Amino acid sequence: MSIFTYSTYEDIPTLDDVKREISSIVGLHKIKIQLEKIVEKIISAENDASYSFRVVPPKPFHMVFVGNTGTGKSTVARILGKLFYLSGALPSYDVIETGLRGKMKTGDGGILLVDIDERDLDSNKLEEIISVMDEEETSVIFAGNRMALNQSMKLNKELYKRFSASLLFEDFTCEELAMIIEKKDE
Incomplete structure (x- = not known):
């Protein structure tokens, strides 16, 4: 898997930018509530x-972000x-x-989003x-489906102790997928 860096420092985000980004997410209602609570703590x-x-x-x-491919894990990681x-x-x-395949690059003071695949466990x-x-x-975020994440935790018994939160990303409904496609066409 290749390494992607998602941000530049040309436009430093503001809380208002992030709030708009959270509100524009399709679906993920429980996760959006958690993100909004983090925003409230920052404002406080x-x-x-x-x-x-x-x-x-x-x-x-x-x-730990648990969910199938295409459920918004990378999007939420960028917001976090x-x-x-x-x-x-x-x-x-x-x-x-x-x-886990190939050369490891650290998060350099940001977030390291590690896509876990049961075929790549090392x-x-x-x-x-x-x-x-x-x-x-x-901040390290492990993302993958339940089976791959369970296998990685079994491979290293010390790993699971280091995670303080787990978010479940449910599959999008047909209506939500249609809304996502419609937003991409705008």
Whole structure:
């Protein structure tokens, strides 16, 4: 799998940009609610800071995205990268997508989105990822279907302890798929 970097620093995102991006997502109702709660926490922290209250940025945390291909996992990772950056949890909002096959590239202070495929499981790569997780400058998100993620967790018993959240991405309905296609044509 190739490595993709999704952001540039030409247009630094604002909370309003991210809120619009969240509201434009088709489907994913439960996940959108969780994203909106993160936005509310950032706004609350900004308000506290404006009153000179000491605000401690959250530490980056690692997540698991469970879902089939094409269910919006990469889209949500990009939004989370922006939210974590805006909250001060990460020094960058870059999202680097990679798999376990080939050369590993770190998240460079942003998010490392690791696409897990049961055919590509490699215990050495998992050890490499664990070392990135322990550095606390990059948030690691494992994304894949339930079977692949379970196999990767069984391959390294220390891995599952490092994840603080798991999001379930349900398949889109026919109506939602039609809405996505319609938005792409605009």
